[in-house]
Amino acid sequence: MAHDVHEDDPVLDPARLREILDLDLVAEQFDPELQKLVAEAANALDLPIGLVTVVLDDAQYFAAMYGVEGWLKEARGTPVEWAFCTHVVRTGEPLVVGETADHPKTRHSPLVYEESVRSYAAVPLRTERDQVIGSLCVVGDRAHDFDADDIDYLTNLARRVLVALEARRVPDDVGGETQPPI
Amino acid sequence: MHDSPTPAPPPVDDELDRLTRRRAIHSLQRTLGEDAGRAAWSAACLDAGVDADRPLPLDALARVASRLANDSGPASLVGSSLAIRVRTYQMLTQARRLERFLGGNHGS
Numbered sequence: 001m002a003h004d005v006h007e008d009d010p011v012l013d014p015a016r017l018r019e020i021l022d023l024d025l026v027a028e029q030f031d032p033e034l035q036k037l038v039a040e041a042a043n044a045l046d047l048p049i050g051l052v053t054v055v056l057d058d059a060q061y062f063a064a065m066y067g068v069e070g071w072l073k074e075a076r077g078t079p080v081e082w083a084f085c086t087h088v089v090r091t092g093e094p095l096v097v098g099e100t101a102d103h104p105k106t107r108h109s110p111l112v113y114e115e116s117v118r119s120y121a122a123v124p125l126r127t128e129r130d131q132v133i134g135s136l137c138v139v140g141d142r143a144h145d146f147d148a149d150d151i152d153y154l155t156n157l158a159r160r161v162l163v164a165l166e167a168r169r170v171p172d173d174v175g176g177e178t179q180p181p182i
Numbered sequence: 183m184h185d186s187p188t189p190a191p192p193p194v195d196d197e198l199d200r201l202t203r204r205r206a207i208h209s210l211q212r213t214l215g216e217d218a219g220r221a222a223w224s225a226a227c228l229d230a231g232v233d234a235d236r237p238l239p240l241d242a243l244a245r246v247a248s249r250l251a252n253d254s255g256p257a258s259l260v261g262s263s264l265a266i267r268v269r270t271y272q273m274l275t276q277a278r279r280l281e282r283f284l285g286g287n288h289g290s
Contacts, residue, residue, distance in 0.1 A: 056263040058209055059270075061266055071270070075273050078270055080263070114283055
């Protein structure tokens with residue numbers, strides 16, 4: 001795929017990956033607060049899907065999801081090279097794509113030409129330790145015009161997502177042992 | 183009395199399986215260092231009851247991923263990534279759609 005990660009990619013930054021572990025972001029259980037927020041995002045922007053994605057070293061993980069069906073719901077993520085959210089992690093900036101089939105960062109993903117993901121807007125989830133661990137995003141099955149108010153809305157909602165995520169932080173010193181570095 | 187030799191497992195020549203395994207080992211070595219990464223892979227394979235030195239089919243890779251994901255340290259992240267990748271491939275294989283998603287590229 002066109003957007004695989006490379007050794008110097010911010011996606012592989014050890015401090016960022018450590019942060020994902022410290023926030024316990026790959027837990028099996030869905031956090032009800034996050035579930036509520038992704039539903040709110042999708043409904044507010046009148047789009048079928050809302051997600052909190054966590055970009056791991058080699059896959060993206062759906063820490064919360066609304067409106068996702070089929071194999072994506074079962075897999076609860078995708079290989080990293082198919083994910084749009086890697087671009088958000090790399091830049092630390094929102095990514096807004098009204099028509100994914102026309103955008104150079106998304107058009108090569110099979111999520112576009114096989115799953116009919118046609119529109120996408122994401123804002124970064126930047127933690128208190130200044131690490132972008134993933135994104136809050138909304139996804140549509142048809143082209144969609146996003147405006148500045150939409151992105152402001154998502155940015156404000158992302159703050160609430162981060163409050164919920166920070167509450168999961170594993171203390172630096174658990175049982176007298178410092179967490180090992182990655 | 184001699185035990186019957188254990189039949190060798192059928193060769194796994196699927197490129198996707200081979201590349202997924204190689205990718206996971208590389209991730210562990212990048213995360214933990216070359217020797218520690220290889221050791222973590224071997225230990226997870228041993229726990230999962232599979233041969234660390236052979237190509238593995240997706241169901242075996244899923245078991246190894248589960249072992250790694252249960253690790254308390256950095257290897258757990260590699261395990262989680264591998265688990266998602268393998269689940270994706272399994273789901274799409276069941277749906278007979280994997281080839282269309284990979285388009286001749288196996289995530290190498």
